[in-house]
Amino acid sequence: MPRSLKSDHAGRNNEDGNDRAEELTIATQTETITVCRLSELPEGQMRLVEADGRKIGVFHCTGGGLYAIEDRCSHDDGPLAEGEFDLGSCTVECPRHGSLFDLRTGKPRTLPAYRPVDTFEVRVDDDEVKLEL
Numbered sequence: 325m326p327r328s329l330k331s332d333h334a335g336r337n338n339e340d341g342n343d344r345a346e347e348l349t350i351a352t353q354t355e356t357i358t359v360c361r362l363s364e365l366p367e368g369q370m371r372l373v374e375a376d377g378r379k380i381g382v383f384h385c386t387g388g389g390l391y392a393i394e395d396r397c398s399h400d401d402g403p404l405a406e407g408e409f410d411l412g413s414c415t416v417e418c419p420r421h422g423s424l425f426d427l428r429t430g431k432p433r434t435l436p437a438y439r440p441v442d443t444f445e446v447r448v449d450d451d452e453v454k455l456e457l
């Protein structure tokens with residue numbers, strides 16, 4: 325779904341000396357990819373997909389929550405999706421230095437990582453798991 329951002333810059337004068345409003349529109353395009361059927365990603369499982377030039381881990385937490393994060397730790401580029409996945413707390417532990425990331429927000433709960441990783445919207449449509457990029 326395209327999104328647009330609009331910004332008005334009021335207060336400038338045009339050649340006639342009148343105020344003018346300048347509108348800037350930035351349109352971005354989201355891409356939807358099909359990960360798998362929902363039955364192929366039961367609770368406690370993770371699927372690694374490659375899209376848009378990067379790897380993304382799609383995780384199924386307790387209670388039906390589906391979350392996706394970039395498979396690259398914000399500390400030192402560790403392969404996050406290979407880490408230990410706790411479906412109850414909905415976290416993954418970076419296998420390289422042990423930072424624990426919340427899959428719902430992408431934020432680290434423990435050091436050494438302190439910056440969040442990218443997250444992506446996941447939805448189920450017609451029994452298929454879809455990822456929004």
Ligand code: FES
Binds near residue numbers: 399418435
């Ligand atoms: S690379 Fe992930 S905690 Fe260091």
